[in-house]
Amino acid sequence: MAQKLNTALIQANLKWENPQANRSFFSKEIKALSEEIDLIILPEMFTTGFSMNASKLAEKTDGLTLNWIREMAKLKNAAVTGSVIITENDNYFNRLFFVFPDGSYKIYDKRHTFTLAKEDQTYTAGKERLIVDYKGWKICPLVCYDLRFPVFARNTEDYDLLIYVANWPSKRVFAWDTLLKARAIENMSYCIGVNRTGNDGDGYEYNGHTAAYDCLGKNLTELDREEPFVEEITLDKKHLEETRGKLKFLQDRDEFTLK
Template sequence: MSEKLNIAFIQANLHWEDSEANRKLFSEEISKISDEVELIILPEMFTTGFSMNAEKLAEPTEAETLNWMKETAMKKSAAVTGSVIITENSNYYNRMFFVFPDGSYKIYDKRHTFTLAKEDETYTAGTERLIVEYKGWKICPLICYDLRFPVWARNTVDYDLLIYVANWPEKRVNAWDALLKARAIENMTYCIGVNRTGEDGDGYIYNGHSAAYGPLGEELTELNRSDEFIAEFSIEKEALNEVRSKLKFLQDRDSFTLN
């Protein structure tokens, strides 16, 4: 078990619908990350941007991008996570991979497809939440629009870290800022949100605001940045356990099941 987890996230301006260029971009950025980092977080659809052109862009699971993530994870001796457009059994998925340093991986398919952009008409929604166990930490990885649905993120299993990867537009960034902090506080967990920046091929503007919060909503990274940058920081299990032991808010949570 690791009492401290060293994390890096990358906020970048994605190349529109160009997987090769984006893999190259992130390879260059990841090479700048220190060897102490144990978990690297990339944005939603980090190889393409938030595109509905799935028929053209989708990859099978065991294809170029997952292979790149495996190679990167093994080379850096760090877990790598982010979402990719995947095709499987004649369906398309906005699929988040959590790739371990040994090249093994877990998957999470986005539960809440973004109806405003008609994502639901292109991508099949996932049905199961994923809890990843990594270095003694329980991690819940979610994607973008999932952030608006607190029941899906409700901490009923005492996870330690909640991750959202996103392409969240500037026009609604106030919701992004508020909800990330709220999810940390209400679930008494570390919460990290990784967004993109720049303009996509559909003309939507993204201003980043990637951030990390502690279980009381305390800021762990510089907030409201709209430029491309890498953040490196640590989260501590002892500090999390101390807050939960002292305040015990999770013990008063409501009991329910999801249908």
């Protein structure tokens, strides 16, 4: 079990509907990371931007991008996560991959499709939440709009790290900043949100604000960064366990089930 989890947060100006260019960009950034990195986090739909053009852009699960993620994971001996447009059984999914260094992987299909952008009319919503066990850390990876739904994210499994990969527009970035911090505090967990920058082909502007919070809501990154950047953050399991041991808030959580 690793007491420290070294994470790399990559905030990028995604090239609209251009998987090759985006994979090329992320390849350079990933190759430049330090050798101590354990987990690399990419934005939502990191090969295309938040596009509803799924019929043109969707890949099969074992397509180019998953194979590329596997290559990056093997190269850095680190886990890599981010979401991609996937087609399966005549449906389209906004699918997050969590790929381990050995090339094996877990998937999570975005549960809350963004109705304001009519994502629900293109993509099939997922049903099951994913909890990943990696290096002794329990990790819950979610996608963008999921951030607005605290019940789905509620820490009922005592996970250690909550992740949101996103294309969250600048006009609502105050909500992004506020909710990431709230999710960390209420779940007594590290919480990381990786967003994009720039403009997409539908005219939406994104200003990043990628951030990492500890279980007390302390920001571990430089606040409000709007340019593309890469930041390496070390998460401390001992700090998490000691804080939970002193402040036993999770023991008082309500019991519930999701339909």
